[in-house]
Amino acid sequence: MISGLVKEIKQQVADLHAELPRNDLVVWTAGNVSARVPGADLLVIKPSGVSYDEITADRMVVTDLDGNLVEGEHKPSSDTAAHAYVYKHLPHVMGVVHTHSTYATAWSARAEAIPCVLTMIADEFGGEIPVGPFALIGDDSIGRGIVETLRDHRSPAVLMRNHGVFTIGRSARDAVKAAVMCEDVARTVHIACQLGRPVPIAQADIDSLYARYQNVYGQEPAA
Amino acid sequence: MISGLVKEIKQQVADLHAELPRNDLVVWTAGNVSARVPGADLLVIKPSGVSYDEITADRMVVTDLDGNLVEGEHKPSSDTAAHAYVYKHLPHVMGVVHTHSTYATAWSARAEAIPCVLTMIADEFGGEIPVGPFALIGDDSIGRGIVETLRDHRSPAVLMRNHGVFTIGRSARDAVKAAVMCEDVARTVHIACQLGRPVPIAQADIDSLYARYQNVYGQEPAA
Amino acid sequence: MISGLVKEIKQQVADLHAELPRNDLVVWTAGNVSARVPGADLLVIKPSGVSYDEITADRMVVTDLDGNLVEGEHKPSSDTAAHAYVYKHLPHVMGVVHTHSTYATAWSARAEAIPCVLTMIADEFGGEIPVGPFALIGDDSIGRGIVETLRDHRSPAVLMRNHGVFTIGRSARDAVKAAVMCEDVARTVHIACQLGRPVPIAQADIDSLYARYQNVYGQEPAA
Amino acid sequence: MISGLVKEIKQQVADLHAELPRNDLVVWTAGNVSARVPGADLLVIKPSGVSYDEITADRMVVTDLDGNLVEGEHKPSSDTAAHAYVYKHLPHVMGVVHTHSTYATAWSARAEAIPCVLTMIADEFGGEIPVGPFALIGDDSIGRGIVETLRDHRSPAVLMRNHGVFTIGRSARDAVKAAVMCEDVARTVHIACQLGRPVPIAQADIDSLYARYQNVYGQEPAA
Numbered sequence: 001m002i003s004g005l006v007k008e009i010k011q012q013v014a015d016l017h018a019e020l021p022r023n024d025l026v027v028w029t030a031g032n033v034s035a036r037v038p039g040a041d042l043l044v045i046k047p048s049g050v051s052y053d054e055i056t057a058d059r060m061v062v063t064d065l066d067g068n069l070v071e072g073e074h075k076p077s078s079d080t081a082a083h084a085y086v087y088k089h090l091p092h093v094m095g096v097v098h099t100h101s102t103y104a105t106a107w108s109a110r111a112e113a114i115p116c117v118l119t120m121i122a123d124e125f126g127g128e129i130p131v132g133p134f135a136l137i138g139d140d141s142i143g144r145g146i147v148e149t150l151r152d153h154r155s156p157a158v159l160m161r162n163h164g165v166f167t168i169g170r171s172a173r174d175a176v177k178a179a180v181m182c183e184d185v186a187r188t189v190h191i192a193c194q195l196g197r198p199v200p201i202a203q204a205d206i207d208s209l210y211a212r213y214q215n216v217y218g219q220e221p222a223a
Numbered sequence: 224m225i226s227g228l229v230k231e232i233k234q235q236v237a238d239l240h241a242e243l244p245r246n247d248l249v250v251w252t253a254g255n256v257s258a259r260v261p262g263a264d265l266l267v268i269k270p271s272g273v274s275y276d277e278i279t280a281d282r283m284v285v286t287d288l289d290g291n292l293v294e295g296e297h298k299p300s301s302d303t304a305a306h307a308y309v310y311k312h313l314p315h316v317m318g319v320v321h322t323h324s325t326y327a328t329a330w331s332a333r334a335e336a337i338p339c340v341l342t343m344i345a346d347e348f349g350g351e352i353p354v355g356p357f358a359l360i361g362d363d364s365i366g367r368g369i370v371e372t373l374r375d376h377r378s379p380a381v382l383m384r385n386h387g388v389f390t391i392g393r394s395a396r397d398a399v400k401a402a403v404m405c406e407d408v409a410r411t412v413h414i415a416c417q418l419g420r421p422v423p424i425a426q427a428d429i430d431s432l433y434a435r436y437q438n439v440y441g442q443e444p445a446a
Numbered sequence: 447m448i449s450g451l452v453k454e455i456k457q458q459v460a461d462l463h464a465e466l467p468r469n470d471l472v473v474w475t476a477g478n479v480s481a482r483v484p485g486a487d488l489l490v491i492k493p494s495g496v497s498y499d500e501i502t503a504d505r506m507v508v509t510d511l512d513g514n515l516v517e518g519e520h521k522p523s524s525d526t527a528a529h530a531y532v533y534k535h536l537p538h539v540m541g542v543v544h545t546h547s548t549y550a551t552a553w554s555a556r557a558e559a560i561p562c563v564l565t566m567i568a569d570e571f572g573g574e575i576p577v578g579p580f581a582l583i584g585d586d587s588i589g590r591g592i593v594e595t596l597r598d599h600r601s602p603a604v605l606m607r608n609h610g611v612f613t614i615g616r617s618a619r620d621a622v623k624a625a626v627m628c629e630d631v632a633r634t635v636h637i638a639c640q641l642g643r644p645v646p647i648a649q650a651d652i653d654s655l656y657a658r659y660q661n662v663y664g665q666e667p668a669a
Numbered sequence: 670m671i672s673g674l675v676k677e678i679k680q681q682v683a684d685l686h687a688e689l690p691r692n693d694l695v696v697w698t699a700g701n702v703s704a705r706v707p708g709a710d711l712l713v714i715k716p717s718g719v720s721y722d723e724i725t726a727d728r729m730v731v732t733d734l735d736g737n738l739v740e741g742e743h744k745p746s747s748d749t750a751a752h753a754y755v756y757k758h759l760p761h762v763m764g765v766v767h768t769h770s771t772y773a774t775a776w777s778a779r780a781e782a783i784p785c786v787l788t789m790i791a792d793e794f795g796g797e798i799p800v801g802p803f804a805l806i807g808d809d810s811i812g813r814g815i816v817e818t819l820r821d822h823r824s825p826a827v828l829m830r831n832h833g834v835f836t837i838g839r840s841a842r843d844a845v846k847a848a849v850m851c852e853d854v855a856r857t858v859h860i861a862c863q864l865g866r867p868v869p870i871a872q873a874d875i876d877s878l879y880a881r882y883q884n885v886y887g888q889e890p891a892a
Contacts, residue, residue, distance in 0.1 A: 404474065
């Protein structure tokens, strides 16, 4: 029963990886998407160092929420520990995405949050996109940095200092969407700042845009 | 009779949506194209939150000029009220396009008009590309902002502050062309301004270029 | 006899137009490539306002060297007069290309030549890429501006002020290559200048690179 | 026996050339990939001035480590002498790549090393990406510049002044990867520097990231 569900999620995660190069968020084998397996302490993620052309549902790997391999013939992504930590500590998160997308990573290299100066940022992120700490790979430092930054924040995206972006979502697709939007607004605000200062948006307007977008936008989910 | 016309317009509007990602004007599901149904108080527009891969003529929706759904199985774009307002108040407008294209939106975030420093801007826009007011979605504020800015302006494009671009045209294709050209000149002028100041073009030359382009360029319409 | 040659050139010119969007040099219907018909006072060029998807050899038009239509069902490009003037006054030129490619046009908007600070610029352009005058379309002003700027210059490219780029070549393919290289170096030098000053290359080194490249690079022409 | 091996390497080198335009590292015919033939003083490289569409295994050429043509119907790339010099003087190098990729070349035009301000730079390059000398093509100056700069450096990439990038690898694929990553970080750090100063990464952290990445990342090589 769970194996049928896992198979389906492997397909979704494999398909969603195609959105990363398509939206110019990754080069070479960098970047990864994962999804929580609902009702189990498991996640599905990309294997390490595999190119985007070679990603198939069969090659996806399953780990527990400590990042230990449960199923799959390849080593999991070297970022698995960070994904696993997020699922373990934020129970509502069903999908996680990691990229080094250019403009968002440039903000992270200066440890600067992306200010909320576009209605699209208010809609999707509910305010500025925050910066997380510098953290070395190898233990749970990255995971902790993500969770501590996003726990009390509207934003589904965090700019990890000198590193790149992590996004979360109520589905893996939502996390991918947040990664796409994060790079798009990172680029637009960067370009706006190159020739002067963007006009701020009043906090009340940000709140109003965020509330509407979270409740009204898009089609009803299929019954 | 009108239903045959509506069907044809749905096809045109669906086809024109493909120009938005092709010209890098949109990410994810953002952006939309609409067309007025000639001889009726109706418009055809994209449904809300539908991805560009899934756009077909059948999925397009029809609304009246207050934005109420008249035909279609999906909820209309959340920007429909703005499109409808434009058709209601500018009778010569047959097509409307909305994007958050990067460079144009960056100018809008600083509330700066794009100066007419390229012959291509004189040709297509007849002068600077103006900035419209900040306006919240949800009532007719955005529509009013567009109409009040463009009513007495040669430019078919307006940069809505902290938001994005709306363009209008004598056909939906013309509005798409204006959206493509607007982003192109927004980018070129931005880049020119990064290393100094563009040389201005004399008003008499702008007028002469605009007059020629509106009357001479392109093939005669098919008989 | 000449009609077989003209047919062949129409095919070449149609095929070369595909390089313009492929190399991101044009949007919408902007930009054009022409070729001289050897041994005749004729040129082959793109029709006006036709999109890149619709370009076929059959649709190419033939004009004389005053820009008058000789053969073809469509109106010639509105830039035909400029191309024709170049062929008439520079007998060694066999191909001409016109684009509004972004970075080159940005240099033209500031009326700044692109300095020769890359070996690739020395190779292909033999020195800086010069700026031509501001000129209105409609008479031979643009053609004269191109010819007067390039006549005594190594560079096959000229940045026409507030307008865009014209390139020339010993073949239409060479002119397209020059247009591609011009945008590439315009972009690289722009980016180099954003964070400081490029290191100059000594004139003797420029001369040496140019001489070698013109004589040594590439395969021998097919016998 | 060696001819079977050479045939296989020609195929690999031809295939790897496709990564250069795919990753936007080259325009027109610029750029080249080579591989050493293991156990022989030979290398396989792209012919001169051939477009990326026309590259096939059959068209690749074989030279000795002085750059003299050994096998092939076309003239070798004009950069062959530089590749050959590297193989001759750095015996562990099995692949070499040369590009004029935009952002890396912009750093080279200012003779500025790319600082190690991203974890991805620490991972792949182990520190800053260094600048090599200005060198004219035609003798072994470029090769010497590459070898002298990279011999005592962790970085597999060198920014040759006013020219472009050379990368080396334990395989031709590794050298291509280094070329892709070099342009990616050149762009991200450039953009970070446009609006302020990136936060430095401590040397101990750079060392730790580099050591881990060289030993842990990716799948085990196939047995």
